[in-house]
Amino acid sequence: MTALDVLLSRRSIPAQCLAEPGPDDAQLRLALDVATRAPDHGRMQPWRFRVIRGAARARFGDLLVDAARARDPAATAAELQKLRSRPLQAPIVIAVSVRLRNHPKVPEVEQLLSGAAAAMNLLNAFHAQGFGAIWLTGPSTYDPAVASGLGCVSDERLIGFVYAGTIGAVVPTAPARPPSATFASEF
DSSP states (O other), rough: OHHHHHHHOOOOOOOOGGOOOOOHHHHHHHHHHHHTSSGGGGGGGOEEEEETTTTTHHHHHHHHHHHHHHOOOTTOOOHHHHHHHHHGGGSEEEEEEEEEEOOOOOHHHHHHHHHHHHHHHHHHHHHTTTOOOEEEEEEGGGOHHHHHTTTTTTEEEEEEEEEEEOOOOOOOOOOOOOOGTTOOOOO
16 A cells, blocks of 8 residues: 555544554564654753553553543542553554643644644554554543643643554444545635
8 A cells, every 4th residue: 555545544433443463572662763753943852752552551451440530520430440440452652742831833733633643644654554543532631630740840731641452353434535626725
């Protein structure tokens, strides 16, 4: 396939449809190298990636549950169990964050956009290597306790979690994508 064919065939694969084996060390390193090719105004390199795999996935699930309990003491056992088990659905989870810094020419929004581009590059790199992946957010992404538990420093902001693994046997049908003309216009 050409590079454009790869990009046109990329889609999010639900975390529950990801299975072992996950990317090996070389495949993971390649995906992270691709991620750092994101646009980076001012060469600030704001992206940070925390790889969560193996037994660390269960510890991450515990962190998600502890933070959810603090946010909502009325959270049900089923809601907490869903949070605890989510990181175990995929062989690898990567917490993507952005280290924000004051810069006279690069506002925070551009640093966040660079982080988002890095996350997208990560998704494309896993797809190009034959893996499925999905970028998930939600209340845990924006919870300071989760960020702190993952080792984020005070000027760092989580922007999501990329789950990756081998695409399982049962994957929902991809939604139809509208033609690009739906979103494009001439000025």
